[in-house]
Amino acid sequence: QETTIDTLNQTVQEQQESINQLNEKIDAITKILEELTNKETTLTIDEIEDARASTPITISGKLVDRAGKLIPDQTITLTVNGEDKTVTTANGKFEYTATFTTGEQTVTANYAGTANYDASNATITFNVEKADCVVTIDEITPVKFGENVTIIGTFMNVNGKAIANSNVKVQINGQVYYAKTNSKGIWTLSAKVTKAGENTVTAAYGGSANYNSYSTDATFTADKQDLDITVDDVSFTENNFTLSGVFKDKTGKVVKNTKVRVYVNGKNEYVMSDDSGKFTYSTAVTKNTVTYYVAYGGSASYNAFTGAKTTISA
The missing domain is CATH 2.60.40.10 (Immunoglobulins)
Structure with missing residues (x-):
């Protein structure tokens, strides 16, 4: 009987060792499978809202593994306005700023993959609306009838960026003139005053493919001439x-x-x-x-x- 018990104990011990060995093999296989499946990546681009033409738009997104963990220090290729731009995932996230014309726009992000991670890509389509602009008229120094009045103003987008080399339509008492902005968005007009008393000035931009129209008014006084x-x-x-x-x-x-x-x-x-x-x-x-x-x-x-x-x- 004692011999039988010893034999059974030995058998149990041997089976336990076999089980332990099997568990080790299962762990190893599981690890290999995790490594294989964890090579999968997902690249996403964040939604873009309230996009306006000629206004900087930030394109952002992230690269994650199968478990949703951010993957840092990877190179992403963005196709923006038909051109390829490269960005790096800082802490798994990326950003790129660009300007667009009006209409439907498409941005594509591509991750080529590495020995450790599979390739992935993403595409986003969004609509770009016309941007608002602002025309200003500086305070006008009074002059006398028949003299030249100098009118100065600015032409900017709503973010304060100069709109250069563009014509501003200026009317003095209905008489139409055009003034072109310089590199700083400043326009200047000099014209002879044809009316004594209060004069009305209107400065306007009629709009374009990228900008909405805008108009503003001002007045100045012309004294009688000697x-x-x-x-x-x-x-x-x-x-x-x-x-x-x-x-x-x-x-x-x-x-x-x-x-x-x-x-x-x-x-x-x-x-x-x-x-x-x-x-x-x-x-x-x-x-x-x-x-x-x-x-x-x-x-x-x-x-x-x-x-x-x-x-x-x-």
Whole structure:
């Protein structure tokens, strides 16, 4: 009986050893299978929302193994706008920033794999809308009627990036001009003021494939212009007095077809300037002396003017 028990114990011990050996083999096989199956990878690209043209858009995503663990320091090839760009997975994640035109856009990410990891890829399609822009007008320095006013402003996208080499439509009291932006998005327009008083300026961009339209308004005041009425030639002989002159404003512009008031010995009459701004006045005089001067009463565009009195003898 004792022999039988010893034999059974020995048999149990031998079977236990066999079981242990089998478990070791199973563990080894399991490890190999895990290593084989863990080579599988998944590459994903995050959803892109509110994409706007000509505005930086961040493309982001991640690379994980079969267990969902992030895989760091791997090279991902992105196809963006038809060009291949390479990024590295920092801690298993990647980012790349690009700008796009309007419409449906597609970005493809490709992981070529290594000896330890299988290849994988991902594709995302998203829609890019037109971007908003902003046109500004700086404060305008007042000028006088007939002088040049300088209007300066900017043309930017909503993120403050300059929109260079683009035309801004500028209207001054409805008169249309165009000003091109420089590399900093600054535009400048110089134009002659054709109206005294309040002037309205509108600066606008009509929109494009990438940008929505935008318009803004401003006003500036133009003061009345000063005048310079000169008497260039005077003749006083045998009871006849004649003078001639030119009607101009301070900018040198002739004031044509406008009445000039001529005072001679207390008597005043009007004479009309011609297309060149010239005028001539002649009258009979009974005295031996003549005191004369010229004047203008003013208008919506011009200040009043009174010339110096001059006295001459025959």
